[in-house]
Amino acid sequence: MATKSEISANPAPATAPVSLSKEEILRYSRHLIMPEVGMEGQLKLKQAKVLCIGTGGLGAPLGLYLAAAGVGRIGLVDFDTVDSTNLQRQILFGSKDVGRPKIAAASDRLRDLNPDIQIDTFETHLSSENALDILKDYDIIVDGTDNFPTRYLVNDASVLLGKPNVYGSIFRFEGQVTVFGYPDGPCYRCLYPEPPPPGLVPSCAEGGVLGVLPGIVGSIQAAETLKLIIGVGEPLVGRLLLFDALAMRFRELKLRQNPDCPLCGTNPTITELIDYAEFCGMRGEEAPAPQTSVPEITPRELKARLDRGDDLYILDVREPHEYQICNLGGHLIPLGDLSKRVNELDSSREIVAHCRSGKRSAEAVEFLQRAGFRKILNLKGGILAWSDDVDPSVPKY
């Protein structure tokens, strides 16, 4: 098990004593004049090696602050490309970056911010095959990912390598932050031995994130990372920080190392990386589409039938705030209210149910079939497919 000093201090054998140039002294002067950082702390930052997994909402402020602070070597792992829906929160990227690999756009931005540091790029999916190899060269791992398989992978690899894992996650306007994998501290599996099954993960109806939230949570991760490197203050170990941006309230819960933890407990059963897609009950990154056998209609077929004047009743099972973005003029009953409001529907008419992508409306069709509706179809691909195939003036979201 690594000790605190091994984590915070420079482990590399120094061939020449590390020092700051005149330009670096000026750049970091607001650190240097503060005794908690000072020259000693700044040299530790210069010699530090931090791996940021994910360059999205959390990774953006994290990467910016670590680079600005003078962390000497920053590794970035991401496989994604920038799209325009990222720009609402991923402040590493600008409009000109849309379509570029995130890794390329992020490393350009960080090199511009601080040309004196080394940026390592890994344009890849972190996997059980490559994780230990990628993580091993870094002192501290920062988890800015967005899915359960990668979170368990990052946790397990960090614990197996004895490296701290600065954890942050977000949902809508609520965030969680802590430091896992610290000597004698808990790991992610101590807190949550297993992930939720894919069916219980919130659907797009409950998704979304306040743009500034990852900015706040990622910045807290950056602060914890800098503290670990410099070796000052009280690290966020054994404490889970909960943040609610709507209430604007922070709360703190105690975290303990679980003696029964399968990874870091007294009798560990996990001693190497496993298949995380399988562990999380899914193959690949996303939950597979449900094996729907509900009757469907494609957007083009629906358009043709409406043009013919067929009597079709359009049922929109999205949320009211989604209806405001765009709609097909359907009758709105959110999926969650359907059981209470089923009497609003006329089972003698032919009904076409739709949502954003077709998943929620498939559930609605199943439910209505069980309730005795016979003439009910699901709009395949939802309003997104309608926009693609029938009416491009309908905005996609």
Add this chain to the structure above:
Amino acid sequence: MAVKVIIPTPLRAYAGKQESVELQANTVAEALNGLTLRFADLKKHLYSDDGKLRSFVNVYVNDEDIRYLQKDQTQLRDGDIVSIVPSIAGGAHN
């Protein structure tokens, strides 16, 4: 005992969109039972089919994890805050 149960954002959809619920309970089990009686949809999110609290849902009384107290038999006092804290994975997407 009058206690407050804090509902996390991902589960509010199944709890009448409320942030917290005040109820009377002597133990954590009673508090959660009272909660799921009021909001039936919450049950499958909190408990597995065999009636156990799901392993991706932790329950705290004030700042202590009930797994290190008396689990769902943990006694409650007036004014205690019971927090339900599920794992969330979000970072970049969602």
